[in-house]
Amino acid sequence: VSVDPTPVEPAAPKLAPTPDRIADDAATSSRDEMADLLQLEAENQKLRKMLAEKLRAENADLRKKLNLD
Structure with a gap:
């Protein structure tokens, strides 16, 4: 079993x-x-x-198809 010799730094103390x-x-x-709300x-x-x-484009197309123009 090999042990990693790298020292482990202690965790920063919680404030x-x-x-x-x-x-x-x-x-x-x-x-x-x-x-976030502004975005x-x-x-x-x-x-x-x-x-x-x-x-608007869809309405124009429908008017044209219905010969309403």
Whole structure:
């Protein structure tokens, strides 16, 4: 049986949560959530625009097929 002679570094000590650290984590989380929401809103607007264009084209095609123009 061979033993790996590489020393293992001890894990970094866990820091106790302090009110400041909790507030920083909450602020970071809130910023991340806001950034995600803004990105989703931008994607939503883009998709709505694409859908509107597609529906306009489909409506024009249907009007043409029904001889409504």
